[in-house]
Amino acid sequence: MSAFGPELAPGSRTGAATMRSAAVKGRSLWDDARRRLFRNRAALVSVIVLGLLVVAAIVGPYLTPYPYDQVNKNDVWVGPLSGDHLIGTDSLGRDLLARLLIGLRVSLAVGVVATFVSLVIGVAWGAVAGYVGGRLDELMMRIVDILYSLPFIFFVILLMVTFGRNFILMFVAIGAVEWLTMARIVRGQTLSLKQKEFVEAARAAGVKPAGIVARHIVPNLLGPVVVYVTLTIPAVILAESFLSFLGLGVQEPLTSLGTLISKGAQDMELAPWLLIFPSIVMVVTLMCFNFIGDGLRDAIDPKDR
Amino acid sequence: MLAACAPLLAACGGGGEQKALRPPCPAGRLCLEYGNSGEPTTLDPQKANASWEFGIVSDFMVGLTDNDAAAKTIPGMATHWEQSPDGLVWTFHLRDGQWSDGTPVTAADFVFGLQRLFDPKTASGQAAQFYAIKNSRAVNGGKLPLSALGVTAPDAHTVRIELEHPWPILADNAAAPPMSPSPRHVVAKWGDAWSQPAHFVGNGPYLPKSWTLGDKVVVEKNPRYFDAAKVCLDRISFYPTTDAVSAERRVKRGELDLNTVVQSNRVNFLRRPDQMPGYVRVYPYVGAVFLTFNLKSVPALRDVRVRQALSMAIDRDFIVNKLFRGGQKPAYSFLPPGMLDYDGRARTYWATWPLERRQAEARRLLAAAGYGPKHPLKLEIRHRNTADPTLYTPAVQADWRSIGVKAQLLSTEVQIAYQSYEAGDFEVADAGWGGGSDAMGFLFLQRSDTGSQNYGGYKNLRYDALLDAADHERDLKRRMAYLGQAEQIVLDDAPIAPVYTIASKNLVNPNVTGWVDNNFDTHKLRFLCFRDAAQRRAGRG
Numbered sequence: 001m002s003a004f005g006p007e008l009a010p011g012s013r014t015g016a017a018t019m020r021s022a023a024v025k026g027r028s029l030w031d032d033a034r035r036r037l038f039r040n041r042a043a044l045v046s047v048i049v050l051g052l053l054v055v056a057a058i059v060g061p062y063l064t065p066y067p068y069d070q071v072n073k074n075d076v077w078v079g080p081l082s083g084d085h086l087i088g089t090d091s092l093g094r095d096l097l098a099r100l101l102i103g104l105r106v107s108l109a110v111g112v113v114a115t116f117v118s119l120v121i122g123v124a125w126g127a128v129a130g131y132v133g134g135r136l137d138e139l140m141m142r143i144v145d146i147l148y149s150l151p152f153i154f155f156v157i158l159l160m161v162t163f164g165r166n167f168i169l170m171f172v173a174i175g176a177v178e179w180l181t182m183a184r185i186v187r188g189q190t191l192s193l194k195q196k197e198f199v200e201a202a203r204a205a206g207v208k209p210a211g212i213v214a215r216h217i218v219p220n221l222l223g224p225v226v227v228y229v230t231l232t233i234p235a236v237i238l239a240e241s242f243l244s245f246l247g248l249g250v251q252e253p254l255t256s257l258g259t260l261i262s263k264g265a266q267d268m269e270l271a272p273w274l275l276i277f278p279s280i281v282m283v284v285t286l287m288c289f290n291f292i293g294d295g296l297r298d299a300i301d302p303k304d305r
Numbered sequence: 306m307l308a309a310c311a312p313l314l315a316a317c318g319g320g321g322e323q324k325a326l327r328p329p330c331p332a333g334r335l336c337l338e339y340g341n342s343g344e345p346t347t348l349d350p351q352k353a354n355a356s357w358e359f360g361i362v363s364d365f366m367v368g369l370t371d372n373d374a375a376a377k378t379i380p381g382m383a384t385h386w387e388q389s390p391d392g393l394v395w396t397f398h399l400r401d402g403q404w405s406d407g408t409p410v411t412a413a414d415f416v417f418g419l420q421r422l423f424d425p426k427t428a429s430g431q432a433a434q435f436y437a438i439k440n441s442r443a444v445n446g447g448k449l450p451l452s453a454l455g456v457t458a459p460d461a462h463t464v465r466i467e468l469e470h471p472w473p474i475l476a477d478n479a480a481a482p483p484m485s486p487s488p489r490h491v492v493a494k495w496g497d498a499w500s501q502p503a504h505f506v507g508n509g510p511y512l513p514k515s516w517t518l519g520d521k522v523v524v525e526k527n528p529r530y531f532d533a534a535k536v537c538l539d540r541i542s543f544y545p546t547t548d549a550v551s552a553e554r555r556v557k558r559g560e561l562d563l564n565t566v567v568q569s570n571r572v573n574f575l576r577r578p579d580q581m582p583g584y585v586r587v588y589p590y591v592g593a594v595f596l597t598f599n600l601k602s603v604p605a606l607r608d609v610r611v612r613q614a615l616s617m618a619i620d621r622d623f624i625v626n627k628l629f630r631g632g633q634k635p636a637y638s639f640l641p642p643g644m645l646d647y648d649g650r651a652r653t654y655w656a657t658w659p660l661e662r663r664q665a666e667a668r669r670l671l672a673a674a675g676y677g678p679k680h681p682l683k684l685e686i687r688h689r690n691t692a693d694p695t696l697y698t699p700a701v702q703a704d705w706r707s708i709g710v711k712a713q714l715l716s717t718e719v720q721i722a723y724q725s726y727e728a729g730d731f732e733v734a735d736a737g738w739g740g741g742s743d744a745m746g747f748l749f750l751q752r753s754d755t756g757s758q759n760y761g762g763y764k765n766l767r768y769d770a771l772l773d774a775a776d777h778e779r780d781l782k783r784r785m786a787y788l789g790q791a792e793q794i795v796l797d798d799a800p801i802a803p804v805y806t807i808a809s810k811n812l813v814n815p816n817v818t819g820w821v822d823n824n825f826d827t828h829k830l831r832f833l834c835f836r837d838a839a840q841r842r843a844g845r846g
Contacts, residue, residue: 071703073623091570092628092699252699252714264551270574 003290043295053285057108059300060101069253070100076277077271088273090263099255100278100297104285106256110171110240111233118236119229122182124219129183130190131213139186144180152239160248167250174239178232185228188219223300230293234286241282257282319419320677326560333842334539337417337817337833340552340564342691344545345522348513349500350482351422354430355723356740356826360565361484361522361543365507366485366828369397369415369464374832376461376823378477382410382508383464383488391472397464397479403529404488404506412458414486420444420451421492422483430758431483433749434741437475437776439467440506444836446754470777474645474743485509510536510831517708519545524830537819537834547719549692556812557581565826567810568692569631575812583815587632591643592739592807593747594694595636596686596701596798601762603732605682609798610674615733616802617655618708620726624697625805635797639795640747641806647744651792653803667708682710687725688735690716697804700736710733719785727757734760739807742826744788748772751795 014241038044058240061068065084074091080088087096129140159173193199194217203213241258250256257278264275330336339811343357371381383397402410421427422435423445436442439455455467466475478484488506492499499505501590502513512532522543526536544561546552552564561612567575567585598606598615605611621635637656642649655663676682686702688694695716702712703711712733717725726734738747749755752772753764768791775787795801809826819832835841 069703069706071623071700073620073627076627091696092703151678251716253702266568267571269580 033299037295040298042291043299046291046295048292049284050288050292053104053288054108054280056101057105061098061105064095064098064101066095066098068094068102068255070094077267079271080273080277082094087277090271090274091267094253096274099260100281103255103257103260103278104281106254107237107240107258107282107285108249110174110256113171113239114175114178114236114240115229115232117172118177118179118182118232119225121175122179123186123221123225125179126183126186126188127190127213127217127221130187131194131209131217133191137187141184144183147177148180152290153242156243157248167254170240170243170249174236174243175237178236182225182228182232185224186221189224190217193217193220224297227293227297227300230289230296234289235287237282257285326558327360328542330540330841332844335537335835335838335841336540336542337538337563337835338561339541339543340546340556340561340566340812341522341543342549342552342564342566344519344547345516345543346720347500348502348505348516349497349520350485351418351427351429351431351487352500353482355720357565357800358547360828361513361524362509363482363827364509364524365400365513366482366504366509368485369399369479369843372480372827373828374819374829375821376825376827378480381480382415383479386476392473395466395468395475397466397809399462399464400531402508404491404508405512405527405529406488406491406506407529408488408490408506409461410486410508412464413461414489415455415464416456417489418487419456420454421487421739423454424451424530426545429483430716431481433752433755433758435478435483436749437468437470437472439469441469444645445690473781477645477742492510502844508630511541514540521545532831537838538830538832539839541830541833547691553581553812556584556814559814563811563813563820565575565693565811567631568696568810569629569633569810570696572631572810581812582813586809586811586813586820586822588809588826589632589643589824590739590807590809590826591641591824592737592809593619593636593639593641594697594735594737594804595762596804597726597731598737598738598802599729599732599734599761601729601801603684605674605676605684606732606761608674610670611676611682612799613655614670614674615705615710616653616709616799617658617663618667618704618710619701619802619804620660620704620775621805622660628700629693629697629805631810633805634808636803636806637796639751639792639801639803641739644737644744645742647788650785650789651796653796653799654683664704664708664825670695671708671710676709678709682714684710684732684799685713685715686733686735687715687717687722687731688720689737691719694735701804726760729757729760731760736760737807740827742825744792745772745775748788748791748795751800753756761800763798765794765798768794 007273010213022202044263066072072089075083075085075093077091078085078089080086085095089095125140129137155177156173160169163169199216202216240249240256241261244256244258246260249259260278261275261282264278268275315730327338341357341360343355343360345361347353347358348362350366353359353362367381369381369383370378373379381664382399382402384400386397388395399412404410419438422429423432423441425445425447432445440449440453443449444451444454457465459465468475484507489504491504495504495680502515505513507527508530510527510530512527514523514525516522524541526539527533546564549566549568552565555561556564572585572587575585599610599786625633625635637653638649638651640647640649655666662709662765671682686698688698702714705712725731726736738750750758751763752759752769753766754769771787771791775784775791778784778787813820816836818834818836820828
């Protein structure tokens with residue numbers, strides 16, 4: 001009866017208006033990926049749990065009744081739920097909950113910062129090697145191969161001995177070892193990306209190689225890189241635990257998950273809570289990262305299943 | 306996948322019988338696996354300077370005197386000895402004996418051994434303990450030739466030792482490795498390499514067979530030892546067990562027969578009937594743990610008020626009674642009790658004050674010295690990475706935090722820690738000292754002319770003069786008075802902060818016999834044996 005046209009009364013919904021709004025609101029690939037990610041139950045739970053852990057690590061140490069470094073002289077080796085120590089105390093009477101939260105903070109910080117270091121170096125190295133190709137690529141990848149064959153712990157000890165026991169240095173040392181795999185992955189992705197039409201088009205348009213790498217290659221690497229980042233963080237946390245277990249990591253009174261587990265393992269028979277709680281937190285954290293990484297990989301590249 | 310898992314599960318469920326991972330012992334022989342707590346740096350008896358080194362080398366040589374299983378002095382290579390009436394000349398009469406290569410041991414070998422001890426080129430850390438011997442200090446300082454040393458051999462079976470002052474405990478100290486003889490012919494041939502297992506020649510019950518760095522030192526019975534028939538064990542392997550708790554588990558499994566360190570706060574746990582009740586051997590020890598302040602490199606520590614404040618603020622009762630509970634005692638003096646020639650009369654002036662008063666006074670002293678919340682004192686405590694120091698240093702750090710001092714902890718491997726201390730590479734050092742029976746063995750550490758073992762570089766000429774006076778004093782009561790005044794100077798000047806006196810703690814399998822607890826924690830290897838030795842030799846057990 002009424003014809004389509006702009007003189008329709010305002011406020012009334014017609015097929016054309018709904019069709020127009022439907023046409024404007026599209027569905028991007030990221031939306032698809034997000035939808036797939038959140039449909040993955042394990043990944044979803046992991047995101048929530050990890051979020052809670054991160055909040056606990058950031059805010060927790062300020063909220064606990066006892067500071068993490070306070071020696072409570074009458075509370076040596078007190079078990080969980082006794083008095084005001086929720087999960088007990090250690091051999092010096094320090095509250096385990098506070099130490100666990102600060103340890104989680106240290107481990108997460110090391111994980112994030114070291115991964116960021118490895119990300120920056122690895123992406124730059126891999127992208128340049130993959131894009132430029134030829135002799136430079138071969139040289140750069142051979143360097144990666146050689147560094148790969150170095151025993152990790154030997155290298156870290158060397159760095160720590162040369163530059164002293166700096167907490168920051170530990171981030172750099174671990175990051176400097178983890179970038180190798182990132183570089184290989186990025187190079188592989190770059191090799192396949194540089195064949196794509198949009199890269200050819202950019203080259204034909206006269207964009208400099210540096211510009212192509214920065215504006216076309218790197219942003220398209222985001223998918224696999226993000227996945228790998230969520231898998232590197234747990235590896236870095238484990239590496240830091242290993243170093244702390246050996247006594248090369250953080251110094252007293254600061255602690256990390258690895259140090260807590262190492263001390264807990266020593267006094268296992270006397271104070272099992274010192275081992276149980278840090279282990280649970282570490283396992284849960286690492287599992288969350290792994291599930292999220294798996295979920296991201298499935299979400300971003302479903303055909304890789 | 307399941308099939309592959311099955312044998313694994315069967316192995317796990319196999320029951321309690323666990324095969325101990327001991328290295329194989331040749332048939333008919335007896336082998337002991339000895340957890341020795343640290344890696345030695347030398348096998349040369351004149352150079353050894355740490356308790357874990359002495360544990361290995363003190364059976365390579367027999368000195369003029371020796372120790373029985375309870376560490377009492379008995380005749381060694383000397384069958385009898387006498388002193389001159391003024392106590393300044395001792396004469397030792399030797400028995401016949403051989404080196405392990407068949408050459409006879411003569412008095413000249415003892416002269417040579419002592420000359421090596423004081424030879425500046427040997428640079429022995431133990432030399433200063435024996436400065437009672439005539440001219441030894443001058444020889445050790447390079448001012449006199451070796452031939453001027455007051456040790457001579459009038460004939461092949463007589464050793465004559467002249468002293469600077471009467472030294473009643475010379476007979477006891479003659480059993481120690483620094484005073485052992487050295488095989489002249491071997492040292493002349495091989496130089497410093499003579500003490501390597503391939504070249505080593507000794508006259509004691511055991512000889513080094515092999516030394517694999519980081520793995521073990523293996524010693525074997527010396528058939529030419531004059532009492533070899535009575536020696537039970539054929540082979541002993543020493544492992545550098547730096548981790549006390551994992552060593553404890555190895556002892557429990559039977560992989561090690563004993564370990565010379567136990568983490569203090571596990572002693573009561575191990576004594577429980579269901580743990581390792583017969584294994585724990587705790588005994589008082591003539592030793593102490595103290596913190597040394599580096600007066601050479603840290604300007605803040607040159608102020609005596611700062612040092613006293615730091616020392617008095619430490620809650621020793623907490624460390625000893627709550628943290629360790631392993632037989633230690635709080636220390637308010639430099640010397641531990643148990644010295645043979647000293648009654649331990651000196652104390653810090655705040656020894657009887659309660660903790661709150663001490664910490665309040667410490668804050669006041671630091672403020673007077675210019676340190677406070679706006680200008681906090683920052684220090685680094687370097688400590689050994691073994692169990693007990695790792696446990697008590699955070700307590701010290703917390704005590705110092707409550708008086709406004711920010712302390713960082715630096716954990717270092719034991720040998721490296723001591724090397725750093727001797728090189729002056731520290732601000733505050735955690736160290737242990739002990740094992741000797743005379744007060745001078747402790748007091749010499751703070752003499753200005755002691756060298757690298759005076760870690761902090763303390764210099765007080767009045768202190769040195771008191772020790773010199775004690776050295777030359779023949780009246781034992783007056784001598785003790787000098788020692789008391791000297792120790793009081795150390796406690797008033799506080800170049801060190803005493804923390805606690807040590808108890809020796811060993812974990813010994815009840816099957817091992819011949820391990821007798823004593824004040825010096827000396828356990829000569831030739832007395833060790835197994836309760837079931839006969840069965841072991843026959844191939845069982």
